[in-house]
Amino acid sequence: MTLPPHVEPASPQLPVVELNEITRIFGKRSILESVSLRVEQGELFGLLGPSGSGKTTLIKVITGIDRADRGTVRMLGTPMPQLRMLQRFGYMAQSDALYSELTAKQNLLFFASLYGLSGARRKKRIEESMAVVDLLDHLDKPVSAYSGGMRRRLSLAIALLHEPALLVLDEPTVGIDPVLRQSIWKELLAMRSRGTTIILTTHVMDEADKCDRLGLIRDGRLTAIDTPEALKAKTGSTSIEDAFIVLGGGVRA
Numbered sequence: 001m002t003l004p005p006h007v008e009p010a011s012p013q014l015p016v017v018e019l020n021e022i023t024r025i026f027g028k029r030s031i032l033e034s035v036s037l038r039v040e041q042g043e044l045f046g047l048l049g050p051s052g053s054g055k056t057t058l059i060k061v062i063t064g065i066d067r068a069d070r071g072t073v074r075m076l077g078t079p080m081p082q083l084r085m086l087q088r089f090g091y092m093a094q095s096d097a098l099y100s101e102l103t104a105k106q107n108l109l110f111f112a113s114l115y116g117l118s119g120a121r122r123k124k125r126i127e128e129s130m131a132v133v134d135l136l137d138h139l140d141k142p143v144s145a146y147s148g149g150m151r152r153r154l155s156l157a158i159a160l161l162h163e164p165a166l167l168v169l170d171e172p173t174v175g176i177d178p179v180l181r182q183s184i185w186k187e188l189l190a191m192r193s194r195g196t197t198i199i200l201t202t203h204v205m206d207e208a209d210k211c212d213r214l215g216l217i218r219d220g221r222l223t224a225i226d227t228p229e230a231l232k233a234k235t236g237s238t239s240i241e242d243a244f245i246v247l248g249g250g251v252r253a
């Protein structure tokens with residue numbers, strides 16, 4: 001596969017993300033328990049699980065925002081957390097990390113400088129990323145005047161800004177209307193076909209169906225990892241929702 005110049009090929013033997021026996025403890029509770037996972041280059045990997053099952057915690061450990069109590073995390077072969085890896089991945093958190101008093105454009109310029117973007121490429125990428133989320137007409141508006149959905153879209157544009165090798169998205173389409181959700185998914189799938197690796201969490205079952213593989217997480221454990229088709233076949237289900245209930249229910253019982 002020929003990759004565009006911005007997508008850095010991981011060496012064939014190296015996964016983009018490799019988690020080995022990750023445990024995260026808050027207080028006396030194991031929020032993540034012995035989680036191991038490999039995500040390969042160009043994969044669209046979905047994390048599914050009930051509220052409070054540990055998805056966001058896992059994503060924070062992958063990106064180095066949080067630290068595991070036990071186990072190791074590697075991103076593109078580098079042990080995490082590692083400050084210099086900030087430029088290699090894009091992260092969209094569940095709660096938006098935006099400067100409300102600044103305009104969208106000023107927010108984008110701030111993140112562009114963190115990512116080392118400047119000049120013509122910066123201008124082009126700001127326009128392209130804002131076009132994906134349909135916010136080009138709102139570049140000069142202060143974020144304080146944005147709706148909740150617009151903030152989500154701006155957060156996504158920021159995650160895409162530097163065309164990272166890895167995108168990590170925590171519920172990227174919550175609060176986004178169905179038409180725009182479709183066009184965002186079209187863009188995510190296009191990025192994947194250009195070699196970008198994407199890890200996302202979702203509660204939306206038709207989004208889960210679009211993933212190459214899914215990890216089902218329950219009470220901090222990855223209870224199943226497979227393609228949507230294989231998960232359905234294994235559980236004799238016709239939908240991911242049913243497969244998820246069968247697998248999740250089995251664990252809780």
Ligand SMILES: Nc1ncnc2c1ncn2[C@@H]1O[C@H](COP(=O)(O)OP(=O)(O)OP(=O)(O)O)[C@@H](O)[C@H]1O
Nearest residue numbers: 026027031049050051052053054055056057058094
């Ligand atoms: N900093 C923290 N201190 C203590 N407990 C925490 C902390 N962060 C998360 N938790 C707990 O860890 C558990 C998992 O939380 P997490 O946010 O990872 O779940 P989630 O699967 O992303 O949920 P949701 O789908 O609702 O976003 C929850 O019980 C939560 O209360």
